[in-house]
Amino acid sequence: MCRSTRHLRTLEPVHVLHDAPLAPLTTFRLGGPAARLVTATTDDEVIAAVREADASGTPLLVIGGGSNLVIGDKGFDGTALRVATKGFTLDGTRLELAAGEVWTDAVARTVEAGLAGVECLAGIPGSAGATPIQNVGAYGQDVSATVTEVVAYDRRAGETVTLTNAQCAFSYRHSLFKEHLERYVVLRVRFELEDAGGLSAPVKYAETARALGVEAGDRVPLERARETVLKLRAGKGMVLDPEDHDTWSAGSFFTNPILPAEEYAAFLTRVAGRLGPDVTPPAFPAGEDGAVKTSAAWLIDRAGFTKGYGSGPARISTKHTLALTNRGEATTEDLLALAREVVAGVRDAFGITLVNEPVMVGAGL
Numbered sequence: 001m002c003r004s005t006r007h008l009r010t011l012e013p014v015h016v017l018h019d020a021p022l023a024p025l026t027t028f029r030l031g032g033p034a035a036r037l038v039t040a041t042t043d044d045e046v047i048a049a050v051r052e053a054d055a056s057g058t059p060l061l062v063i064g065g066g067s068n069l070v071i072g073d074k075g076f077d078g079t080a081l082r083v084a085t086k087g088f089t090l091d092g093t094r095l096e097l098a099a100g101e102v103w104t105d106a107v108a109r110t111v112e113a114g115l116a117g118v119e120c121l122a123g124i125p126g127s128a129g130a131t132p133i134q135n136v137g138a139y140g141q142d143v144s145a146t147v148t149e150v151v152a153y154d155r156r157a158g159e160t161v162t163l164t165n166a167q168c169a170f171s172y173r174h175s176l177f178k179e180h181l182e183r184y185v186v187l188r189v190r191f192e193l194e195d196a197g198g199l200s201a202p203v204k205y206a207e208t209a210r211a212l213g214v215e216a217g218d219r220v221p222l223e224r225a226r227e228t229v230l231k232l233r234a235g236k237g238m239v240l241d242p243e244d245h246d247t248w249s250a251g252s253f254f255t256n257p258i259l260p261a262e263e264y265a266a267f268l269t270r271v272a273g274r275l276g277p278d279v280t281p282p283a284f285p286a287g288e289d290g291a292v293k294t295s296a297a298w299l300i301d302r303a304g305f306t307k308g309y310g311s312g313p314a315r316i317s318t319k320h321t322l323a324l325t326n327r328g329e330a331t332t333e334d335l336l337a338l339a340r341e342v343v344a345g346v347r348d349a350f351g352i353t354l355v356n357e358p359v360m361v362g363a364g365l
Contacts, residue, residue, distance in 0.1 A: 064083050
């Protein structure tokens with residue numbers, strides 16, 4: 001059931017800046033300024049800022065960790081709301097996180113507490129509040145498997161609501177919150193983790209299992225699982241490092257395509273014609289009716305966009321073809337030009353149109 005609580009009072013925001021740079025608040029380090037930047041450190045401050053923007057008809061941009069965000073070079077002509085709330089509460093195996101909690105720190109604390117369920121999501125940049133929006137996942141885990149409830153402010157109803165896992169409508173890198181991005185502002189996320197005696201959840205991802213030297217389905221010590229994932233991510237430039245331009249990115253820029261059975265058959269024909277009959281692309285079952293998920297990174301590489309591709313200030317990562325990066329002097333338009341080139345190249349080669357994973361603000365492909 002969706003429970004709701006109406007907030008009656010409005011609070012003045014504590015911290016407001018005008019003509020405020022937004023690039024430092026994103027992992028791409030790109031984008032122009034916001035007309036107004038509000039930093040909120042409590043749920044009430046978040047709600048007050050949202051209500052103020054809605055009441056005045058001012059465009060609103062909610063920013064957490066900025067790890068899944070591309071802001072246009074002209075910036076944002078409205079109120080940018082930076083959610084900087086704090087709160088980490090464990091009750092047995094139940095975890096509640098404030099939206100502003102740093103996600104990778106929260107994962108580390110659950111591992112220290114001996115609880116399994118999110119250990120393979122270590123190293124993912126961003127805030128806890130963003131995890132249900134994107135249904136964040138990696139190395140065989142998705143937050144949809146452990147999220148029990150999401151507390152959010154419903155801008156349409158003007159009240160705080162609590163949505164169950166089923167109501168969140170999770171799917172691959174998608175959710176109710178992403179479907180209605182302008183409607184909900186996540187305040188808190190609740191999880192049900194597992195006490196497996198210091199062991200991880202069963203290892204599902206083949207690459208993780210190989211790195212751990214175990215079989216799929218095995219459990220390993222929690223800290224070992226976390227450290228292994230961090231090493232795998234670091235090797236792909238997916239752990240933030242201000243000195244490493246391969247990490248000046250949004251991680252995976254494109255989602256892995258999910259193809260209905262007929263489209264997948266046509267795709268295999270194009271692969272055979274381009275690369276030869278013995279080449280088999282990565283394929284994973286993706287639900288009913290024979291749908292198949294394939295690898296965006298594989299498509300990008302086989303279309304000729306290899307690691308380090310590009311000669312300008314925006315290039316493909318030298319560590320992973322799925323990451324587009326700012327080499328230090330890029331503009332958002334530089335990044336978008338590279339992304340469009342990759343999309344066009346993959347479409348021409350394989351008939352598949354890649355879809356960007358980051359949220360675009362004042363920008364688009």
